[in-house]
Amino acid sequence: MADEVDVVILGMGPGGETAAGRLLSAGLKVAVVEQELIGGECAYWACIPSKTVLRPAEASTGVGRAAGAGGARLDWAAARDYRDDMVRHLDDGAQADGYAEQGALVVRGHGALTGPGTVQVGDRRLTAAHVIVATGAQATVPPIEGLDQVTVWTNREAYSARDLPERATVVGGSAVGLETSLFLARFGTAVTLLHRGDRLLDREEPAVGELAEQHLADAGVEVRTGTSPVHARRAGSDSVLELDDGSTVSADVVVMATGRRPRTDGLGLESVGVTTGSHGEIPVDAHCRAGSDLWAVGDVTGVMPFTHVAKYQGRVVADAILGRPHPARYDGIPRVVFTDPEIAAVGLTRSQADEHGLTTREVRLDLTEQLARPWTYEQEPRGELGLLLDTERDVLVGAWAVAPQAGEWIHQAALAIRAAVPREVLLDQVAQFPTYSEGYQNALEALDR
Ligand SMILES: Cc1cc2nc3c(=O)[nH]c(=O)nc-3n(C[C@H](O)[C@H](O)[C@H](O)COP(=O)(O)OP(=O)(O)OC[C@H]3O[C@@H](n4cnc5c(N)ncnc54)[C@H](O)[C@@H]3O)c2cc1C
Ligand SMILES: NC(=O)c1ccc[n+]([C@@H]2O[C@H](COP(=O)([O-])OP(=O)(O)OC[C@H]3O[C@@H](n4cnc5c(N)ncnc54)[C@H](O)[C@@H]3O)[C@@H](O)[C@H]2O)c1
Numbered sequence: 001m002a003d004e005v006d007v008v009i010l011g012m013g014p015g016g017e018t019a020a021g022r023l024l025s026a027g028l029k030v031a032v033v034e035q036e037l038i039g040g041e042c043a044y045w046a047c048i049p050s051k052t053v054l055r056p057a058e059a060s061t062g063v064g065r066a067a068g069a070g071g072a073r074l075d076w077a078a079a080r081d082y083r084d085d086m087v088r089h090l091d092d093g094a095q096a097d098g099y100a101e102q103g104a105l106v107v108r109g110h111g112a113l114t115g116p117g118t119v120q121v122g123d124r125r126l127t128a129a130h131v132i133v134a135t136g137a138q139a140t141v142p143p144i145e146g147l148d149q150v151t152v153w154t155n156r157e158a159y160s161a162r163d164l165p166e167r168a169t170v171v172g173g174s175a176v177g178l179e180t181s182l183f184l185a186r187f188g189t190a191v192t193l194l195h196r197g198d199r200l201l202d203r204e205e206p207a208v209g210e211l212a213e214q215h216l217a218d219a220g221v222e223v224r225t226g227t228s229p230v231h232a233r234r235a236g237s238d239s240v241l242e243l244d245d246g247s248t249v250s251a252d253v254v255v256m257a258t259g260r261r262p263r264t265d266g267l268g269l270e271s272v273g274v275t276t277g278s279h280g281e282i283p284v285d286a287h288c289r290a291g292s293d294l295w296a297v298g299d300v301t302g303v304m305p306f307t308h309v310a311k312y313q314g315r316v317v318a319d320a321i322l323g324r325p326h327p328a329r330y331d332g333i334p335r336v337v338f339t340d341p342e343i344a345a346v347g348l349t350r351s352q353a354d355e356h357g358l359t360t361r362e363v364r365l366d367l368t369e370q371l372a373r374p375w376t377y378e379q380e381p382r383g384e385l386g387l388l389l390d391t392e393r394d395v396l397v398g399a400w401a402v403a404p405q406a407g408e409w410i411h412q413a414a415l416a417i418r419a420a421v422p423r424e425v426l427l428d429q430v431a432q433f434p435t436y437s438e439g440y441q442n443a444l445e446a447l448d449r
Pocket of ligand 2: 195
């Protein structure tokens, strides 16, 4: 016999949870299916533990950077204990109880579509008017010969480790690679970061990658660009990578930060006529519709793999199911890397604007030359801001910042881009004093000159 509900949600990471919360509040009968832990990758092995252990690292160096303060000491055991509390000791019992109390049918196990509106979880069959696929993504490890001989970590091991290695080789020069390198280096690991491209964060403006490399080097990370591992081998207790430039790197652990792939294995997509895209993603329209009464949200859609996007898409789908559809827009979505200082960006890069045929003007501002806040904040101030203006529409289309707390104050640019706020309004807007946000006005004025 089948359990009949209004909506089945496959996967309870941030995307699934957001949709579930909204649909349950509206009084719908919802079944939530989870094969591991309610909360998903983000809550247990990604965003939450990584930001939790990066924070003491930032705070302790921040103390040293503030004149008259000093003497902060990092304590890995204490940081780890707090991290373990933050990830609920990998126990989602309270989450399951919470959903059950809200009226959800909580089903444990791997869910697979068996046809339109039907899902099989073990020997349990669910039928529903709508199915939302929110199964996320998993770390990919490149097929390097010999890798099975060495100690390999992905984000899961890095952010649940009890003990940290003395030496680590991190492969991948994007968000996970940068954050993990900084976290390990701050807690005393000797880190070599390998990146096959010429510049870190190569989807961002060139200046961003250059600043990222400089700040990581300042934190003691050895950054090696333009090289990748081609072979791995064990030498005693060492995990050795042989690189394509003929050199080798030895460490206790190799951390693979080489990207993620949508989780669609065994999902039964063929039973509902869905074919995945070239990166394994489930293609969706602007309402996150993947088929007739079939929806997909979060990393599995390959749209923008961030928790805030998964949550946004969860809202978009819930609203569509509840009869108040609105298309998702992604032009004002911030991208942040929690290094020290933080790296934040939103909108288009110059080369993307060129591809769109936009006429643009850009400005890059050293905030320490014009603002008071970097100097009141730390004695060796840091901070740069870049803006990209569409000169025909006279609105911002891109922004980036590499500066303390940039992830907090990028939102002004995000809203300006999303709402196409006219430049003259932005110029007339007043920021309180002193703040890094004042940089927007200086940068906009510099654009005029
Ligand atoms: C190290 C790291 C740090 C990150 N930090 C940030 C950050 O600071 N900010 C940010 O915005 N993003 C961050 N991200 C990205 C973020 O983790 C993802 O974008 C987010 O988790 C996506 O949410 P989701 O709901 O799509 O999927 P997930 O969080 O992956 O959840 C999917 C859930 O579906 C379940 N599932 C899968 N298949 C099935 C099935 N067939 N049946 C039942 N259940 C299933 C899984 O067990 C999982 O619980 C980080 C990623 C990594 C790796
Ligand atoms: N703060 C945040 O919001 C945050 C933090 C961490 C991760 N994330 C998200 O999680 C996702 C995963 O991050 P990521 O950094 O793992 O993935 P990514 O896809 O952004 O970057 C993968 C990196 O690995 C490299 N790489 C891939 N294959 C390789 C190979 N065979 N040899 C050498 N290098 C190789 C790529 O050049 C790239 O630098 C991203 O989409 C990211 O946005 C977000």
